[in-house]
Amino acid sequence: MNFLPENPYTRRAFLHRGLTLASASVTIPWFLHAGAAAIAAPDGAATKSRPGIPDDRILVVVQLAGGNDGLNTVIPFGDAEYYRARPGIGVMANQVLKLGKGQSADGIGLHPRLTGLKELYDEGALAIVQGVGYPNPNRSHFKSMDIWQTADTGGTGDGWLGRYFDNQCSGEPGGGCPGHAGIALGRAAPLAMQGHKYKPIAFETAELFRWSGLDLDDSMREPYSQIERGVETDSGNTGRDNAASFLMRTALDARIASERIRKAVDSTPLVQYPGNPLARQLAMVASMIRHGLETRVYYVSISGFDTHAGQGGAQGGHANLLGQVGDSLAAFSKDLKAQGNDGRVLTMTFSEFGRRVAQNGSGGTDHGTAAPMFIMGPMVRPGLTGRHPSLKDLDEGDLKFGTDFRSVYASILDDWMKTDARKVLGRPFPGTKLIKA
Amino acid sequence: MADQDRAGPTYSLRPIDRKDFGLDHARHLLWRAGFGGTPSQVRLIADWGPQKAVDHLLDFQGPAEETDETRAFDPSIMQPPSAEQRAVIQNARRKQNEDELARIRLERQRREQSDRGQIAHVRRWWLKRMVETARPLQEKLTLFWHGHFATSYRTIENSWHMFRQNQLFREHAAGNFGDLLRAIIRDPAMIAYLDNNDSRKEKPNENLARELMELFSLGVGNYSEDDIKEGARALTGYSFQYNDFKFYKDRHDTNNKHLLGASGNFDGDDFVRLILARPACSKFIATKLYRFFVSELPPKGTPEFRAVEGVIAGLAAELTGAKYEIKPVLRKLLQSDHFYDSSVRLARIKSPTELVIGAVRSLNTPVRDLGVVADAMDLMGQSLFFPPSVKGWDGERSWINTSTLFVRQNMLTYLVTGKTPTGYDPLAADDEYDPMPLIEGMTRDEAGSPTSPRDVARYLLRYVLGETAPTPRLNIITDFLTSSGAIDAQSLRGALALITAMPEYQLC
Numbered sequence: 013m014n015f016l017p018e019n020p021y022t023r024r025a026f027l028h029r030g031l032t033l034a035s036a037s038v039t040i041p042w043f044l045h046a047g048a049a050a051i052a053a054p055d056g057a058a059t060k061s062r063p064g065i066p067d068d069r070i071l072v073v074v075q076l077a078g079g080n081d082g083l084n085t086v087i088p089f090g091d092a093e094y095y096r097a098r099p100g101i102g103v104m105a106n107q108v109l110k111l112g113k114g115q116s117a118d119g120i121g122l123h124p125r126l127t128g129l130k131e132l133y134d135e136g137a138l139a140i141v142q143g144v145g146y147p148n149p150n151r152s153h154f155k156s157m158d159i160w161q162t163a164d165t166g167g168t169g170d171g172w173l174g175r176y177f178d179n180q181c182s183g184e185p186g187g188g189c190p191g192h193a194g195i196a197l198g199r200a201a202p203l204a205m206q207g208h209k210y211k212p213i214a215f216e217t218a219e220l221f222r223w224s225g226l227d228l229d230d231s232m233r234e235p236y237s238q239i240e241r242g243v244e245t246d247s248g249n250t251g252r253d254n255a256a257s258f259l260m261r262t263a264l265d266a267r268i269a270s271e272r273i274r275k276a277v278d279s280t281p282l283v284q285y286p287g288n289p290l291a292r293q294l295a296m297v298a299s300m301i302r303h304g305l306e307t308r309v310y311y312v313s314i315s316g317f318d319t320h321a322g323q324g325g326a327q328g329g330h331a332n333l334l335g336q337v338g339d340s341l342a343a344f345s346k347d348l349k350a351q352g353n354d355g356r357v358l359t360m361t362f363s364e365f366g367r368r369v370a371q372n373g374s375g376g377t378d379h380g381t382a383a384p385m386f387i388m389g390p391m392v393r394p395g396l397t398g399r400h401p402s403l404k405d406l407d408e409g410d411l412k413f414g415t416d417f418r419s420v421y422a423s424i425l426d427d428w429m430k431t432d433a434r435k436v437l438g439r440p441f442p443g444t445k446l447i448k449a
Numbered sequence: 450m451a452d453q454d455r456a457g458p459t460y461s462l463r464p465i466d467r468k469d470f471g472l473d474h475a476r477h478l479l480w481r482a483g484f485g486g487t488p489s490q491v492r493l494i495a496d497w498g499p500q501k502a503v504d505h506l507l508d509f510q511g512p513a514e515e516t517d518e519t520r521a522f523d524p525s526i527m528q529p530p531s532a533e534q535r536a537v538i539q540n541a542r543r544k545q546n547e548d549e550l551a552r553i554r555l556e557r558q559r560r561e562q563s564d565r566g567q568i569a570h571v572r573r574w575w576l577k578r579m580v581e582t583a584r585p586l587q588e589k590l591t592l593f594w595h596g597h598f599a600t601s602y603r604t605i606e607n608s609w610h611m612f613r614q615n616q617l618f619r620e621h622a623a624g625n626f627g628d629l630l631r632a633i634i635r636d637p638a639m640i641a642y643l644d645n646n647d648s649r650k651e652k653p654n655e656n657l658a659r660e661l662m663e664l665f666s667l668g669v670g671n672y673s674e675d676d677i678k679e680g681a682r683a684l685t686g687y688s689f690q691y692n693d694f695k696f697y698k699d700r701h702d703t704n705n706k707h708l709l710g711a712s713g714n715f716d717g718d719d720f721v722r723l724i725l726a727r728p729a730c731s732k733f734i735a736t737k738l739y740r741f742f743v744s745e746l747p748p749k750g751t752p753e754f755r756a757v758e759g760v761i762a763g764l765a766a767e768l769t770g771a772k773y774e775i776k777p778v779l780r781k782l783l784q785s786d787h788f789y790d791s792s793v794r795l796a797r798i799k800s801p802t803e804l805v806i807g808a809v810r811s812l813n814t815p816v817r818d819l820g821v822v823a824d825a826m827d828l829m830g831q832s833l834f835f836p837p838s839v840k841g842w843d844g845e846r847s848w849i850n851t852s853t854l855f856v857r858q859n860m861l862t863y864l865v866t867g868k869t870p871t872g873y874d875p876l877a878a879d880d881e882y883d884p885m886p887l888i889e890g891m892t893r894d895e896a897g898s899p900t901s902p903r904d905v906a907r908y909l910l911r912y913v914l915g916e917t918a919p920t921p922r923l924n925i926i927t928d929f930l931t932s933s934g935a936i937d938a939q940s941l942r943g944a945l946a947l948i949t950a951m952p953e954y955q956l957c
Contacts, residue, residue, distance in 0.1 A: 258849070409550075
């Protein structure tokens with residue numbers, strides 16, 4: 013059962029929307045019809061949870077920018093080598109949140125500030141993929157981020173999620189996915205979501221996804237709404253598919269998306285979120301999900317993980333960042349559960365690289381290689397996947413990766429997004445099963 | 450649409466009659482062959498007539514900019530390590546000296562960071578140059594070649610090479626296409642981008658040879674896979690050292706090659722010569738110029754498509770006749786009846802560069818913060834020096850989606866008022882835009898009274914949107930100006946913010 017906000021439409025708004033649909037029907041491309049169908053129904057009703065229908069499934073990507081220290085996130089506290097390499101910043105075994113006995117979990121635990129993720133782990137809603145990386149790792153933030161975002165070891169080409177959208181919507185009459193199929197919270201949409209044809213929507217706050225001229229003066233409102241009305245009339249009347257009518261249609265689409273997104277984000281979340289930027293982004297995502305936007309992929313990010321100096325151990329700068337990540341994700345998960353939407357949402361974290369095994373002379377860590385990824389949601393195959401990378405068998409002081417990150421993408425694309433991962437990634441990447449059958 | 454030609458569009462390359470050349474035509478020329486113009490510039494061009502106007506633009510009669518800024522660019526940031534430095538690195542690797550390796554890595558990261566700073570500077574410099582230039586067509590052509598020979602900093606990570614390539618495009622802007630091809634196979638940025646730097650006779654790299662034909666000169670279907678292999682052999686040894694082209698004789702394949710129907714011991718220049726001799730080449734370049742300056746091609750199989758093919762054949766013949774000089778073909782095109790046809794005018798979507806530079810040049814707004822402008826252009830999908838692929842930008846409708854449309858409208862609001870989506874440009878108060886000069890020429894123009902809201906609205910719409918605005922649009926701006934109480938800088942800024950938020954403002 014989906015949470016539906018109480019009667020979200022006034023009669024006037026409904027009638028107005030009805031008119032929009034009528035005049036639009038001749039020239040408006042397919043994706044507006046899809047959007048319009050959702051508009052004509054109360055929020056959310058058009059996207060009620062329909063188990064097994066992949067259109068309902070949502071992926072939320074959480075980017076940890078700067079290179080998260082994987083060894084102090086998923087901690088091999090059972091390995092004496094860990095403490096030898098990190099005398100100042102190692103987290104004591106008695107502080108680590110242990111993941112339990114048996115198999116690979118023995119001697120592995122979460123950073124003490126990741127209590128939020130530990131709860132999810134205990135519920136069976138968290139998968140931890142260990143030692144994720146790629147061959148010939150690049151240690152430049154810029155380059156390695158491109159590599160992760162393009163799923164290409166040269167770091168060139170379109171984004172992997174952008175290719176997914178291109179692929180998914182290529183056969184549609186409109187020639188592509190609607191803009192709000194992917195929403196990134198941030199100033200610019202990440203490369204990952206940029207397709208060859210598909211371009212996502214990006215905004216820091218929903219208020220920015222609109223014409224800023226409205227803020228100049230109250231006297232701008234009425235003439236601007238007349239411009240918009242003109243757009244509606246013109247796009248209804250123009251039979252020819254010229255550049256002008258294309259612009260009019262897009263303007264109309266933008267207005268509808270803007271209204272819906274701002275309305276969604278304006279509502280109060282169902283649970284209390286912590287007061288940090290990542291939590292604010294996730295609260296907005298949860299609201300958009302609750303209001304039934306047809307968005308398939310959301311992208312949020314938190315930065316500050318480039319901990320070259322004084323990163324701390326159980327406490328300190330890095331610990332605080334992890335606390336923000338864990339607490340925000342826990343609140344997000346509770347919110348989705350309260351909505352009844354948790355079964356539709358898969359959340360993954362990634363960072364452009366991990367950090368070196370040994371701490372450096374400044375009580376921090378330098379750019380490294382492999383690191384863990386978290387995959388969240390009630391439908392993940394919970395627990396640890398892959399082995400923790402060896403702290404002894406190193407490559408120039410760096411961990412060797414055990415799982416190619418593209419295997420993780422492939423599993424998400426194949427088993428969650430229900431698309432053909434090979435078409436998106438260019439070749440098969442087998443081996444990782446992260447989603448329950 | 451008011452002066453829609455009842456006889457249908459013209460596809461003639463005959464020069465337009467001077468008496469048919471009015472304000473709308475002058476405005477059109479300024480937008481397509483440059484970045485728009487103020488009302489007084491539009492009037493001046495209209496007075497000059499098509500011949501003088503095109504000559505002025507095409508012969509780059511305005512003074513060239515010489516700025517000290519380019520002299521401040523540092524050519525050595527990405528200088529490759531010397532033999533001694535390489536020895537140090539190898540030594541550290543061998544001894545697994547982690548501290549030393551970390552130091553070397555950090556040093557390299559610092560240089561990369563500094564170089565990214567410089568490419569941002571080069572970007573701002575080019576934007577400023579486009580805003581200020583007295584030779585708009587030269588910059589427009591530089592932009593054209595940047596899209597044609599698309600090379601991305603993201604891949605080559607060398608700001609000096611990108612800058613030098615940009616200067617190369619400027620130097621050859623309306624020059625000889627053959628010269629440009631010969632220069633591009635010697636251009637360090639291009640060589641690095643298409644991996645020719647390590648191409649040697651034992652193992653030729655085909656990337657440059659392929660794109661040279663497919664994307665730069667002939668187009669798919671006008672060469673064979675064997676031509677690529679043989680062409681790659683002709684290009685072996687074409688590399689660069691530090692900042693300059695270097696031909697490595699020992700890497701060059703001196704054996705006989707069978708290339709584009711000829712056979713001989715060909716090198717890169719022979720390859721270019723053989724390409725230029727192909728009729729497909731002149732047609733390919735004529736098509737590219739047509740799509741940039743006139744319009745996208747109509748759907749294949751339509752009568753319009755066949756008509757446009759005729760236009761392109763005429764341009765291609767001009768190119769061949771002039772031995773690939775670009776100037777004569779552009780002169781013919783920019784003076785032609787077809788170029789000024791009402792179906793051509795206001796039918797293209799402005800690229801982000803045209804939108805931003807055009808707004809500053811035609812409205813005379815302050816430039817404000819070039820960093821903000823460059824960032825906004827990224828969001829609009831055109832990051833200069835970072836084209837998405839070797840194919841350049843797709844252009845036209847691919848520029849526009851729900852996100853970019855707001856970014857475009859908000860960018861115009863920013864230029865006109867200093868308002869950013871999150872607040873105000875801190876310098877907005879000092880850098881207030883005075884739009885009053887825009888309407889100074891009104892009475893002389895017999896366009897009406899500069900104190901009548903309706904006359905002012907009609908005048909602004911004519912120059913800012915182009916052509917004659919439909920009555921509902923005219924009413925919106927008239928009512929806004931009327932309710933503002935006075936025609937002053939503030940009400941004009943409001944009116945301009947509204948006009949530039951109209952979807953049709955995206956057209957040129």
